[in-house]
Amino acid sequence: MELHLVSLNVPYPANYGGVIDIFFKIKALSTSGVGIHLHCYDYGRGSQDILNSFCRSVTYYKRKVGLRSAFSSKPYIVKTRNSKELLVNLCKDSHPILFEGLHTTYWLNHPDIKNRIKIVRTHNLEHEYYQYLSLKEKNLLRKIYFKSEARKLARYESILKQATRIAAISPSDAQYFATHYQNTFLLPAFHPYNQVKSEEGMGTYLFYHGDLSVRENIQAALFLADAFKDEPFSVVFAGNKPPKELIKTLQGKPQFQLIENPPTKKMSELLSQAHVVLLPTFQPTGIKLKLIASLYEGRHCIVNTNMIKNTGLEKLCHLANTREEFVLKAKMLMNQSFDNKDLIIRKEILGKWFDNQRNAEILIQEIQKLQVTNF
Known part of the structure; x- marks a missing residue:
């Protein structure tokens, strides 16, 4: 053909x-x-x-x-x-x-x-x-x-x-x-993945990633910065071309780290070392490839309804919609290992759809x- x-x-x-x-x-x-x-x-x-x-x-x-x-x-x-x-x-x-x-x-x-x-x-x-x-x-x-x-x-x-x-x-x-x-x-x-690379065990931080020159992702990053500004967790933000607005918001807060313009290999390392990936979105159409990347390379994922609804991936994620819900789910998951049971169901569902x-x-x-x- x-x-x-x-x-x-x-x-x-x-x-x-x-x-x-x-x-x-x-x-x-x-x-x-x-x-x-x-x-x-x-x-x-x-x-x-x-x-x-x-x-x-x-x-x-x-x-x-x-x-x-x-x-x-x-x-x-x-x-x-x-x-x-x-x-x-x-x-x-x-x-x-x-x-x-x-x-x-x-x-x-x-x-x-x-x-x-x-x-x-x-x-x-x-x-x-x-x-x-x-x-x-x-x-x-x-x-x-x-x-x-x-x-x-x-x-x-x-x-x-x-x-x-x-x-x-x-x-x-x-x-x-x-x-x-x-x-x-x-x-x-x-997508780029031939197999699920998520590692069992514990990671070290909360993580958000996306193209930070896109308004949708800027809004999501600002939402998370506001939600976790008074929390003790280390939160890493990574993406291309972050705006001054976001840089200024994250500056001066020791629990926040911004990694600008990471190459693909570095982004994979950041995903693999995170314990929880935070993925809110405020634009519900299509499917976010950052979600697929997070499921193939990361551990626990907390998402909102706009990110996950009708994707077929609902069983693989933890749902939160408000700032308070994201914080509560993060507190729970930061003390919960990503184990072999999580890995098995992830491989099964991703293999079926992706x-x-x-x-x-x-x-x-x-x-x-x-x-x-x-x-």
Whole structure:
């Protein structure tokens, strides 16, 4: 089987949610024998030789960022990914097409690919995500942009009716898309892990990690800093590009430690040495890859409802929603070893839902069924 895969960004380095899913999907599909023709929108990452190891061809297109695209009726994240060269290349054969994210669907309803197998991998409910960003943004111009983009995305989403199938990333997203567009199946997130690496026994601190340039993660870190400001526990925060607001909040409190821009190896070490990973989120759509990382490499995880609901991972986490509940659960778990029983159930559930090769086969089988029936 050969497959066109249209990526919203160059999927390497695989160092944030969307590209982690794309890169490790590419690896798994390649291992399963799929010949991948990768199409990447580039806006700063440049060509990456490692992609040639997993793909039969790799083509890069410039993303057309700028103020002009912001005034389009189409969402900015879509309008800036409208390469005509991409359409020409997709029309050179009849291979199925996998569009990664609503971002890449500019040509989805074009008549030249009307009769093709077209699968859209949704990473999120994009209009809800941008609405959330608009509510939390403090900069007025950015707030206006996020609010406008949320409205455009809500209108634009109906283009998914033109997809042959929608590959939703989480059970809750699958339920939403199945209700609105019907042609949906669940394809869990792809990730870097081949086995559970969590260590039995006791760790030494509470831990929060995430991309700290993202408002959602900044809000979560500030929530935890406020919850634990008067507690005796050592709390380590780690992530890329923390804002001054967070740095100032954590400074002068000896129980808090901020590790800025840790490389992947260092982040793995921090996870393995933590005893409890704290994972609140205030944006409920999609699935947070930081949760998957924490379950594969960390010990106990305390999460809120937004993080865990309808993920299939509820049995592996401890639930807390308020500041007081996070503190109470942390006090309990800091005195509770992570033992072999915890490890066994973790391996069982993660193996069922998040085995990359198994999930690659789910995608391949969906495509093969469509090819047989001519959808």
